[in-house]
Amino acid sequence: MQERVCPVCGSKEFFFDPRRGEVVCAKCGYVLQEDIIEEGPEWRAFDPEQRVRRARTGAPMTLMIHDKGLSTDIDWRDRDIHGNQIRGSYRTKLRRLRMWQRRMRINDAAERNLAFALSELDRMAAQMHLPRRVKEAAAALYRRAVMKKLIRGRSIEGMVSAALYAACRIEGIPRTLDEIAAVSKVTKKEIGRSYRFLARGLKLNLKPTSPVEYVDRFGDALNLSQRTKKRAKEILREAIRRGITSGKGPTGLAAAALYVASLLEGERKTQREVAEVAHVTEVTVRNRYKELVEKLRLDVQI
DNA sequence: AAGACGAAAGTGGTTGA
DNA sequence: TCAACAACTTTCGTCTT
Secondary structure: OOOOOOOOOOOOOEEEEOOOOEEEEOOOOOEEEOOHHHHOOOOOOOOHHHHHHHOOOOOOHHHHOOOOOOOOOOOOOOEOOOOOEOOHHHHHHHHHHHHHHHHHHHHHHHHHHHHHHHHHHHHHHHHOOOOHHHHHHHHHHHHHHHHOOOOOOOOHHHHHHHHHHHHHHHOOOOOOHHHHHHHOOOOHHHHHHHHHHHHHHOOOOOOOOOOHHHHHHHHHHOOOOHHHHHHHHHHHHHHHHOOOOOOOOHHHHHHHHHHHHHHHOOOOOOHHHHHHHHOOOHHHHHHHHHHHHHHHOOOOOO
């Protein structure tokens, strides 16, 4: 079980409110996790491999068909089941019904698109254990994209993934394209393309992700103390200030900073461990770490 | 035995002519 | 559209603890 720390007050004590289905910080009342009952999968995953294997994909069947397959088709011929001509006022009524049904179908196309998109969004957000606000931000982005007619001609899957990727960044808890791709049905490349398109279409300000934003998540995964994570952030900020981070991958930098910080704070982690949570190689951790130590004149002994 | 280090070759994506 | 390019990965041998 991963140790949780309140992002507001730093407290590690929480209680679970079963009535509301929320995990709440005992000190300041910050809601750490909402909708536990509804969002989580019914199985438990003890490691990432299991999570990948156990996760089922795909929307519920009923959402694939907007009306759960219960709609009626009204035949275009003005005849009853015996093949007899229908005449008079009943015929006009039939024609009116046909017209309404056609209108509803057109209206439904957009709804159906949205329903499918949102169910996919739900699935991905749940699998990634993302907080509700991220999911809602993604849904809002997607709706805006629909209104601006940006979805037409591209895959819904790709655009939903892109919206989720963007939402994570906007909300300050970025996920990598690889992480999104792991729960998506489309490739990383496709998500990247869709994201750029979405960002341009909605005029999102796409500042590159700062490595600092990965420190808390990676640090938690490594069970590092608040103090060490803070140290890592300081190191990164200094590195950014001196401009030795430009062009480098943010995850690799975050990993290296955490590695150095773990040494400095006496909470030593191996390069292997750090590399693993950041999904980079040891070599990358090593290279970044070497640069940091060299350029920032950090004295790392032991 | 495990971790750290570094060299060298390979890969995929961006950039600029 | 193509080639150059930097970042990152893979692989592997060596040194250190």
